[in-house]
Amino acid sequence: MLVTGGAGFIGSHVVERALAGGWEVAALDNLSSGKRENLPLGVSLYEIDVRNPGAVSAAFQEFQPVVVSHQAAQASVSVSVREPVLDAEINIIGGINVLRASLEVGTQRIVFASTGGAIYGEVPVGAADETAAARPYSPYATSKLSFEYYLETFRQQFGLDYVSLRYANVYGPRQNPHGEAGVVAIFADRLLAGQPININAMKEVGDDGCVRDYVYAGDVAEANLAAAEGRTPRLLNIGTGKATTTRELAEQLASALGVQAELQAAPPRVGDLQRSVLDVQQAEGVLGQPLTLKEGLRRTAEWARSRR
Template identity: 45%
Template sequence: MKVLVTGGAGFIGSHVVDKLVDNGYDVVVVDNLSKGKRENVNKNATLIVADIRDENKMREIFNEYKFDYVFHLAAQASVSVSVKNPVEDANVNIVGSLNLIKLSIDLDVKKFIFSSTGGAIYGDDVDIYPTPEAICPKPISPYGIAKFSVENYLRFAKHEFGLNYTVLRYANVYGPRQNPFGEAGVVAIFVSRMLKGENVTINGDGEYIRDYVYVEDVANANLRAVKARSGLEINIGTSVETSVNQLFGYLKKIIKYEKDPIYGPPRKGDIRKSVLCYTKALEELRWKPTVDIEKGLRLTVEWFKRNFKA
């Protein structure tokens, strides 16, 4: 089976590529390497450096490789960047995705697996935790709005053109290969700074609640989505609440970091609490998280120690 993984040189995408290669799939990676790294790409996958917004180039690629499945992970993935520049966010996350959806329809792709967000899609107006998929999304950031828009375009594509799809709504993904620089995930930033003995800044009061899911578990969910029923939105999380202060405490203990955090202003666009119910994933994908937060953080710290020198 020939599959396309967009964003396959990135943090989550490269783990999905590894999982697909290990399971016998013939994988082509499309990545513009704006955030991804060549060294992340499995040596048994084909890397094409291209941008999903380049419709002509993407059509050439689709025509040449005749993909059976598309795993779409390429994205502008920062909430704070989306708040600062919603037009750029929409160009990548909506227009780029529409290019892929159209090509998947035109060239008879069997299934489109879309990496969406559970962390940013439901918004702050939620009264059920862990939050199930039945809760109507009310995203409060351009990033979340864009992801929900693509979900709706996929629903349209299935209704009008018969495109099969599965949407995976991720909680806060962390683990090896996460970039600690720029607009990165909090785990990667904290680990990098702690290992260097630098100060760690917590945005806001540290009581923002998140659901942290290990990247290897997310890759497994993508693999299982190939055989899932079409037209589903599925949360991929752990249902475990962890505050930023708790996260800091776990890492401080693992790394033996001696400083206290510095508290700064909250980030615009951040929701107060996000915890996902994964019952639907268990029912539809036979998936559940296998790596708890403390084990996952230890594995992540070990990887950073091997790959980033203080």
């Protein structure tokens, strides 16, 4: 299995899980946000940009992947708003380079890191299942949705099989606390440094903040493995189906870290969805129950502590 973005947060969990599942694994990553030390020893890294078709093709010729888990991306919503061309170049054109290289070497299946958190837009009540209408509000959501369509087009035209996994908000060990997203990593870093954390409001300053579905990275890696092995439908939400406010998250994380949290009320962040929760009944049928937030935060807190 070739894991693009394999040196990143989620990609490195996919690499780890695939190795444990007996796959021969390599990573392809330009290390723009990923780190070599995220990769287990012995996993080869093709240090390549997906926007470079010649280099991507050469890596595929050498490694001959049977399955590609495509995690490499411009993964920030706010960057996509500021730099929509960059976002499309990496997430659409870069992705097409991966598909063309896959066809050249007879790759059987692509597993794609898509986004339920962004594609469904606002989910005011309940949870969005896979049949819910797509309402992409950011260039990031649009580039991810576009690539899902490219996957379907390549399947129809060239017979390349694929699975789109629409992730909720993913958290866990190795998430970068210095990015613009990744609230669990950012909060953990600040809490351990004794700094206050902001609860950006959902509507009014002082409310409990936005509502999200937080899924543990290990469960996302498990889903990637199941998809790689042909055990999932072609489109699948990956989350927990549970709604958590930012305030609840902050309190549970502080308790997992064993620290007192100083919470500051802050205004809503421009462009943030108010509420996003995924219906995961289909995923549960294949993968079983996801990890509870409590246990996921306990594991993440343990890692964050050991890292300091």
